[in-house]
Amino acid sequence: MADRILISMEDLEAAVRTNAAFESAGYRTSMVSALDDFRSAVRRADPDLILLTGGLREPGLARMVSEIARGRVATLGLAEPGERDAAGLARALGVSEVMVKPVDPEEIVAAGKRLIERKRLQRRTGILGEDPLIREVLGRIELIAPVTSTVLVQGESGTGKELVAKAIHEMSPRRGKPFIAVNCAAITETLLESELFGHEKGSFTGAAERRLGMFELADGGTIFLDEVGEMSPGTQVKLLRVLEEREFFRVGGTQPIKVDVRVVAATNRPLRAAMDQGTVRPDLYYRLNVLPIYLPPLRERRGDIPLLVRDFIGQFSRIHDRPFRGITAEAMRILMEAPWPGNVRQLRNLIESMVVLAPEREITASDIPREIRESGLRNLPVLVPGVSREVEGQELRYIVQSLLDLRLQVEDLRRRMDGVPQRAEIVDVHEEHAPAGDVVVSRVGSRTTPAAALPREAAIVDVSATPAAAGGAVVYEQGMKMADVERAAIAAALKATRGNRRRAAEALGIGERTLYRKLKEYHLEPGG
DSSP states (O other): OEEEEEOOSSHHHHHHHHHHHHTTTTOOOEEEEGGGGHHHHHHOOOOEEEEEOSSSSTTHHHIIIIEEEEESEEEEEEEEETTTTHHHHHHHHSEEEESSSSSOHHHHHHHHHHHHHHHHHHHHHOOOOOOOOHHHHHHHHHHHTOOOOEEEEEEOOOSSSSHHHHHHTTTTTTTTSOOEEETTSSSSSHHHHHHHOOOTTTTTTTOOOBBOOOOHHHHTSEEEEETTTGSHHHHHHHHHHHHHHHHOOOBTTOSSSSSOOOOEEEEEHHHHHHHHTTOOHHHHHHHTTTEEEOOOGGGOOOHHHHHHHHHHHHHHHHHTTTOOBBHHHHHHHHHHHOOTTTTHHHHEEEEEEEEHHSSOOOOGGGSSSSHHHTTSGGGGOOTTTTSSSHHHHHHHHHHHHHHHHHHHHHHHHHHHHSSSSOOEEEOOOOSSSSSSOOOOEEOOSOOOGGGOOHHHOOOEEEEOEEESHHHHHHHEEETHHHHHHHHHHHHHHHHTTTHHHHHHHHTTTTTTHHHHHOOOOOOOOTTO
């Protein structure tokens, strides 16, 4: 059956032209004259895509998207030419994608088709998000699922590694066969080998009968080995044999057992670093790392938090039969600013508790646990002598949070880089100098300027990633915006590395692609 498109008629001309284009492409369409009619229209049509033609500031639009779409239905917005920060507004509303009018109807149809396919993939996998990093993960799952090669999923705890493994299995030709998950860190070293490969009767004390291992039980399907780096050297050797020969011996057995199993392995720490440290065999690392997937932490895709919040609220409202009255802007801002060390799992658990504990009323900031409220950007203490808290405090909070985020990015990069020594160090604020003046917010280089050499009060953050980076300071002055500081830091890094983008990205603690986007955004050349 053809996909269903629901089109708002706030901009009648755009609605009629786009409706004709979708119909010509074989879609079923319905046009709705007012936002208030969307509730009944959604129930009747069960659309695959909602097209909003009247801009992103229509009255009631935010509520309609959050209550009806809830991230489950793809939404495409057509912004007015004069609307500022249309992309940012679309993310805040939960609109999947935005295009600025005037736009060709055929382009709208192409964008709509892409959004429908992406949303369908998200529903199949359970992996939600509109961030480019998550889109890349979904794209890799689509490419990887049909083949039988080994997959290595890397990412912090709580990012959804098992979800990726299940998605690969469900989208593969093995979907009708077993999917078995094993947490290698949760099983003692002495029992893990028996759990994976089984044992023969009498092979050790307590082995009263033959037992099939997880690999035999998963024959024809997929086995997910979580925290694979926690295996003992002996078990690693046996796993390597399974990967290479597709056979193994039970504990105490003498006959090889053939299996047809696809292995999806996962770890929350870089296996390459573990290999360099001697805890993971090099041959096993290279055999596992055939098709790698990296799952980003939640702090690297904060724009997805509203979408995830809305989706989790919908889930738990249905599960616990608790009506949901909405969430305040202040509460959402706190969630957006929190560091989320437990990633999506932590956010999901928090939303469940709030839905249960705040029935039949709007979720407010006071419903969010204190440790979450005080962990984010809003409450960072910034005590810089000589700077008025009333005038400068809020802006400085953003600066300091940006620096802390930068430090986290450097740490992430260190874990992911192949043995490249990197460091991120915060140098103390010096209080013995002039009580007022500029604040040095970023410094690229491997040298530390002595306190006595600083002309005024300064807080220095060293973001050096390589010893080759030369010194240079970026100074925050009153009236500067974050974009100005960021541009100056990037320019300093490029100058220090003589235009070497890779080394500049390392020094800043960001990826090369991120640096490339920033160069285009700020119209910077590699030479600074």
